[in-house]
Amino acid sequence: MTTPLISSSTVPADETSPQQPAASGPVSPPRKRWTGRSRKDFLVFLMMALPNLALIGTFTYWPLVNNIYYSTLDWTLGSASATVVGLQNYVTFFTSDDASKVLGTTAVFTVVTVGGSMVLGLLVALALNSKVRGTTFARSAVFAPYVLSGVGVGLVWLFIFDPGYGVLAWILRGLGQQSPQWINDPQLSLAMVIIVYVWKNLGYCAVVYLAGLQSLPRDVMEAAALDGANSIRRFFNISVPLLSPTTFFLLITTMLSSLQAFDLIRIMTPLGNGTSTLIYEAYLQAFGAYNRAGYSAAISVTLFAILLVITVLQLRFVERKVHYS
Numbered sequence: 001m002t003t004p005l006i007s008s009s010t011v012p013a014d015e016t017s018p019q020q021p022a023a024s025g026p027v028s029p030p031r032k033r034w035t036g037r038s039r040k041d042f043l044v045f046l047m048m049a050l051p052n053l054a055l056i057g058t059f060t061y062w063p064l065v066n067n068i069y070y071s072t073l074d075w076t077l078g079s080a081s082a083t084v085v086g087l088q089n090y091v092t093f094f095t096s097d098d099a100s101k102v103l104g105t106t107a108v109f110t111v112v113t114v115g116g117s118m119v120l121g122l123l124v125a126l127a128l129n130s131k132v133r134g135t136t137f138a139r140s141a142v143f144a145p146y147v148l149s150g151v152g153v154g155l156v157w158l159f160i161f162d163p164g165y166g167v168l169a170w171i172l173r174g175l176g177q178q179s180p181q182w183i184n185d186p187q188l189s190l191a192m193v194i195i196v197y198v199w200k201n202l203g204y205c206a207v208v209y210l211a212g213l214q215s216l217p218r219d220v221m222e223a224a225a226l227d228g229a230n231s232i233r234r235f236f237n238i239s240v241p242l243l244s245p246t247t248f249f250l251l252i253t254t255m256l257s258s259l260q261a262f263d264l265i266r267i268m269t270p271l272g273n274g275t276s277t278l279i280y281e282a283y284l285q286a287f288g289a290y291n292r293a294g295y296s297a298a299i300s301v302t303l304f305a306i307l308l309v310i311t312v313l314q315l316r317f318v319e320r321k322v323h324y325s
Contacts, residue, residue, distance in 0.1 A: 020153075026302050037196035038061055039061075050173075064304070065261070066200055067297050067300055067301060068297075068301055069298035070293060071089055071090070071294060071297035071298040071300070071301045072084055072085065072086055072087070072089070072294070073085065073089075073090070073293075073294040073297075074089075074294050075292075075293045075294040076291050076292065076293065077286055077287070077291040077292070077293040078291065082294065085294070087275045088242075089294050089295045089297070089300050090301075090302070092295065092298075093298055093299060093302070095293065097282070098276075101276070102276050102277065102278060102281045102299075103278070105190065105274070105275065105276055105277055106259065106277040107222050108190065108279045109190065109193070109194060109197075109258065109261070109275075109277055110255060110258040112194050113194055113197050113198055113201070113254070113258045113261070114251070114254045114255050115223050116194070116198040117197075117198050117201045117202055117204075117205045117254055118247070118251070118254065120198065120202055120205070120206075120208045121202055121203075121204070121205025121206040121208070121209050121250075122205070122206075124142055124202065124206040124209075124242075125205075125207075125209035125210040125212075125213055126208045126213070126235075126315055128142065128210050129210055129213045129214065130207065139207070139210070142202065142203040142206050142207070143203035143206070144203065145199060145200045145202070145203055146200060146201060146202075146203040146204045148200070149263075150200070150263030150264050150267070151267055153196065153200055153264065154196065154263065154264045154266075154267030154268045154284040155267060157192075157196045157199075157268065158183075158267065158268050161182040161183070161192050162182075162183070163180065163181050163182060163183065163184075164179075166179065169230045171216050177303055183268075183269070183273070184273070185274070186273050186274025186275075187274060188274075189268075189269050189275050190274045190275050192267055192268065193264055193268055193269060193314070195274050196264055196268065197258070197261060197264055200264070201254065204254075205250055205254065208246060208249070208250055209245075209246060209250070210242070212242075212243045212245075212246035213239070213243070216238075216239060216242050217242075220238060220242075221234060221238060221239075224237075224238055244322045245322050248314075248318060248322045251314065251318065252311065252314055255309070255310060255314075256307060259277075259278070259279070259303065259306065259307055259310075260279055260303075260307075261277065261279070262279055262280060262283065265277065265280050266280065272284055277296070278299060278302065278303040278306070279300075279303055281299055282296045282297075282299040282303070283296070285299060
């Protein structure tokens with residue numbers, strides 16, 4: 001006697017096989033338990049991070065908050081009393097005749113020093129990247145001015161540029177020429193400070209670019225050379241795009257450094273004759289003849305806002321053009 005076979009088509013659609021459980025919705029991952037090891041790792045993290053966070057909060061963010069508060073005061077430095085004026089210090093600064101001069105000087109100084117340091121630094125890095133004798137000494141000599149004291153560098157270059165007894169004036173007199181008034185002319189004073197600042201920071205950009213050049217893949221450069229690309233085409237079409245992370249890093253660091261440049265300006269032009277950037281104007285207003293601490297704090301907060309906006313814009317838009325691969 002044979003047993004009739006049951007066709008699969010006769011099985012009801014709503015019945016499921018015991019070997020195949022019914023499909024269900026997405027299963028949420030199990031929540032991680034707070035184990036003893038996790039608590040131990042968290043305590044180690046707190047032990048390592050809290051001292052640094054406390055130092056940063058005490059010496060960076062707390063003074064920043066206090067400075068923002070001081071910018072709302074009409075306060076003379078050294079006075080025991082102050083008057084709350086709200087945003088009046090900001091209004092006074094941006095409506096004054098000096099605001100356009102200070103902002104313009106800051107913009108010119110930053111653009112020229114950043115562009116000059118990066119372009120010349122890249123050219124110097126290309127020269128230092130060659131395999132010839134003496135490159136180690138040349139790299140040290142190029143980088144040395146960056147680690148020198150800004151005060152010492154300013155004093156030496158001030159002796160060079162002095163129109164009366166400076167080295168440059170002595171050379172020009174030997175050629176029958178008169179030395180320009182570098183210190184007294186506002187435009188020449190700004191040019192003088194820019195030249196010295198670019199010279200001092202040139203080594204930093206050169207060393208960073210040199211590290212980027214030495215990390216470029218050689219197989220790509222060799223393949224381009226085999227395809228007939230000359231050195232100029234290889235530089236602009238391969239090296240420059242591959243150096244975009246290095247360029248982006250230098251753009252941020254050098255711009256932040258230029259906006260906060262103080263020591264060279266203070267030593268070479270004590271009165272800020274044509275070289276009053278935002279940070280130096282804040283110094284003059286607080287510790288110069290005015291002693292306007294609240295007004296100086298407002299200028300400092302303005303500088304902080306500019307630094308913050310520039311950094312955010314660079315991270316938001318400029319980084320899109322960076323090739324990390």
